[in-house]
Amino acid sequence: MKKRVFAVLLICALVMTCFACDNRADEYSINSVVTITYLTIGDKPSNGQSEKVIEKLNTILRKKANAQLDVYYVGWDDYLANYDKVLSSGEVNLDLVATSSDWLDAWPNAIGGNFMPLTEDMLSKYCPLTYNCVSKEQWQKCSYQGKIYFIPENEFTQWVNHGFIYRKDIADKAGLNGVSSWKDLDAYFRYVKEEYPNMVPWDANGTSTIGTLGYLMSVRKFVPIYELGTYGIWGAYQEDPRKIVSPYYEGDEFVEYAKLMKEWKELGVWRDKLSDAEDNDEEFYSGMSAVIQHHTQNYYTIIKPRMEVMLPDADVDFYWFGKESGNVVKNSIVHGAMAIYAGSKNPEKALMVYDLLRNDRECYDLIHYGIEGEQYEKNSEGMLERPSGYNADRDSILLNFWWGRRDEYEIKDATYSWEDYYKLMDEYEKYAIDYPWDSVPFASSDILDEIRPIIEVCNKYVPKIAYGQYDVTPEEEVAEFRTALKNAGIETVTRKLQIICNSH
Numbered sequence: 417m418k419k420r421v422f423a424v425l426l427i428c429a430l431v432m433t434c435f436a437c438d439n440r441a442d443e444y445s446i447n448s449v450v451t452i453t454y455l456t457i458g459d460k461p462s463n464g465q466s467e468k469v470i471e472k473l474n475t476i477l478r479k480k481a482n483a484q485l486d487v488y489y490v491g492w493d494d495y496l497a498n499y500d501k502v503l504s505s506g507e508v509n510l511d512l513v514a515t516s517s518d519w520l521d522a523w524p525n526a527i528g529g530n531f532m533p534l535t536e537d538m539l540s541k542y543c544p545l546t547y548n549c550v551s552k553e554q555w556q557k558c559s560y561q562g563k564i565y566f567i568p569e570n571e572f573t574q575w576v577n578h579g580f581i582y583r584k585d586i587a588d589k590a591g592l593n594g595v596s597s598w599k600d601l602d603a604y605f606r607y608v609k610e611e612y613p614n615m616v617p618w619d620a621n622g623t624s625t626i627g628t629l630g631y632l633m634s635v636r637k638f639v640p641i642y643e644l645g646t647y648g649i650w651g652a653y654q655e656d657p658r659k660i661v662s663p664y665y666e667g668d669e670f671v672e673y674a675k676l677m678k679e680w681k682e683l684g685v686w687r688d689k690l691s692d693a694e695d696n697d698e699e700f701y702s703g704m705s706a707v708i709q710h711h712t713q714n715y716y717t718i719i720k721p722r723m724e725v726m727l728p729d730a731d732v733d734f735y736w737f738g739k740e741s742g743n744v745v746k747n748s749i750v751h752g753a754m755a756i757y758a759g760s761k762n763p764e765k766a767l768m769v770y771d772l773l774r775n776d777r778e779c780y781d782l783i784h785y786g787i788e789g790e791q792y793e794k795n796s797e798g799m800l801e802r803p804s805g806y807n808a809d810r811d812s813i814l815l816n817f818w819w820g821r822r823d824e825y826e827i828k829d830a831t832y833s834w835e836d837y838y839k840l841m842d843e844y845e846k847y848a849i850d851y852p853w854d855s856v857p858f859a860s861s862d863i864l865d866e867i868r869p870i871i872e873v874c875n876k877y878v879p880k881i882a883y884g885q886y887d888v889t890p891e892e893e894v895a896e897f898r899t900a901l902k903n904a905g906i907e908t909v910t911r912k913l914q915i916i917c918n919s920h
């Protein structure tokens with residue numbers, strides 16, 4: 417009997433000891449929660465709602481990864497320069513860094529030492545769900561000199577190819593069967609100028625030059641190397657995909673573009689003084705401008721839906737660059753990607769957090785959509801709607817997790833123009849090619865150093881040419897531009913790029 421009592425007391429003591437250990441473990445766990453700082457692009461919100469979402473998200477992250485998330489925002493004003501400055505300064509404690517090969521200097525920052533190289537062992541251990549959904553070929557596309565630097569957004573379909581959103585009802589009156597080429601666009605602007613004198617056909621302020629590349633990709637099947645700058649200075653034509661060329665420096669297409677832009681300037685497609693431009697988007701919605709220059713995503717998610725509310729009698733359509741030649745290129749899988757900051761004190765934990773944000777459905781919905789019932793709700797068709805009384809200024813969130821989306825987890829927004837989207841998808845799929853340059857390491861450190869003066873030349877000349885802001889003839893202006901490119905070393909860089917291309 418005494419033995420039994422002793423045994424029971426011993427068991428109770430052991431149980432109490434275990435509880436004490438558990439309590440100490442919980443206390444240790446709470447005190448050792450690691451904060452993972454995530455850098456994204458966007459103006460820091462001030463309505464307090466994003467913080468509420470992060471608080472709810474952190475409850476899950478603490479439980480599943482013993483971590484919590486903090487967000488560091490790089491605002492939109494001069495975002496690229498500030499982004500590069502933050503990464504290079506080392507003054508901000510960062511872990512997860514949003515990046516992109518074509519608009520956020522992913523490769524220059526990787527090569528410059530701002531991002532941490534990741535091993536497959538590290539990824540498979542701490543980021544296993546994501547790791548298993550990225551193919552070996554895709555990991556190679558995220559690598560430089562055999563080292564992985566990025567986690568790609570490879571499970572999300574997105575089209576950000578640019579073009580002009582225009583008034584199809586006006587194009588019909590002009591006798592055009594829609595706008596399907598730059599020639600049609602020219603005729604459209606001329607008709608607007610003649611028949612709608614109160615409109616500014618395109619109230620451009622002169623800051624965007626994406627139309628230049630759009631023209632070059634439209635009149636001939638040019639495929640740019642986006643890693644070498646947003647101008648797309650170098651690339652190849654689809655008919656000769658291994659020959660590196662620069663249509664800015666050679667060929668007739670850029671000269672013809674310069675002529676057309678000079679004609680548009682003299683026609684009055686935009687104001688004589690570009691600095692006098694007003695808000696072109698708002699003018700479009702009020703019927704005072706004839707186009708918005710933007711990309712597919714904005715067309716069907718924002719512009720078309722809003723126009724249906726603002727001017728319901730207007731018929732809006734999208735002319736995408738490359739339509740006349742059947743030239744459209746899918747996004748690089750590094751168009752949206754996540755990197756680990758080179759100075760991260762907790763890279764393994766950062767990978768664990770990323771894996772949850774991308775693959776845990778509850779985390780995914782929170783960081784993308786917010787709190788159900790406050791930021792969103794689902795209708796009877798399972799589509800996303802705003803709750804009754806929702807006010808964007810008061811209730812919206814801004815976390816911009818554009819670096820790990822998945823088609824499988826996306827909730828379709830009921831306000832988007834899905835019919836127009838699927839119509840465009842049918843067109844794109846007829847012609848779309850994969851981005852061909854992901855696995856070619858063009859952005860080597862010496863190349864990046866050598867292209868800086870070339871980009872500076874483009875910064876000086878391309879905006880002027882794009883809006884006809886010069887006094888000589890287009891031919892003379894382009895000749896001067898090309899001389900400046902030559903003096904900046906474009907021929908040497910082109911030869912080096914060709915050698916890199918030939919070796920891969």
